[in-house]
Amino acid sequence: MNLIKTAIQFFKDAYYELTKATWLGKKEVVGTTIVVVVFVIIMSIFVSIVDMFLGTIVGVIL
Numbered sequence: 751m752n753l754i755k756t757a758i759q760f761f762k763d764a765y766y767e768l769t770k771a772t773w774l775g776k777k778e779v780v781g782t783t784i785v786v787v788v789f790v791i792i793m794s795i796f797v798s799i800v801d802m803f804l805g806t807i808v809g810v811i812l
Contacts, residue, residue, distance in 0.1 A: 774782070
């Protein structure tokens with residue numbers, strides 16, 4: 751029984767904490783998403799260039 755009371759108290763506390771949280775608005779979510787997508791594109795281009803460079807070096811060595 752003590753385990754059930756502990757679980758119920760945990761969920762009550764978690765719900766209470768979620769009511770205190772501030773959520774981002776649509777404008778912030780869209781802005782952050784755009785930043786993440788641009789960053790991922792830039793990093794994938796960078797990693798591709800480094801991969802081609804290192805692949806060429808390994809090809810010359812072998």
